[in-house]
Amino acid sequence: MSGIFSVYVGNAPFQTTEEELGNFFSSIGQINNVRIVCDRETGRPRGFAFIEFAEEGSAQRAVEQMNGAEFNGRPLRVNLANK
DNA sequence: AATGAGCGC
Numbered sequence: 001m002s003g004i005f006s007v008y009v010g011n012a013p014f015q016t017t018e019e020e021l022g023n024f025f026s027s028i029g030q031i032n033n034v035r036i037v038c039d040r041e042t043g044r045p046r047g048f049a050f051i052e053f054a055e056e057g058s059a060q061r062a063v064e065q066m067n068g069a070e071f072n073g074r075p076l077r078v079n080l081a082n083k
Numbered sequence: 084a085a086t087g088a089g090c091g092c
Contacts, residue, residue, distance in 0.1 A: 008090050037091050050091060074087095083090060 004032060005059035006081035010048040012036075013072045018049070024071055025051055029058025050081055 009021065018034040025031060033052040036045050053059045059080060067078040 010089060014086075035091065046089075047087065048089060081090060
């Protein structure tokens, strides 16, 4: 309904930054936000993130085109968020 | 400093 279409990105390297992920997905469509999920207590990244696209089609293309894509040596898991 | 499947203050 509302205009945020979140994509789950798993299997990311622990040193990945939100900027790097935004760059990697920027060709897909307009990104409104990137959030790397960190452990609440230690603050360390948990190795996955959410990318919020402005349009639903972008989110779907992200899944189709980027699931399994190599990112800094690791195949990303990309799926629509909120299973 | 470290970890490796996972769906988030």
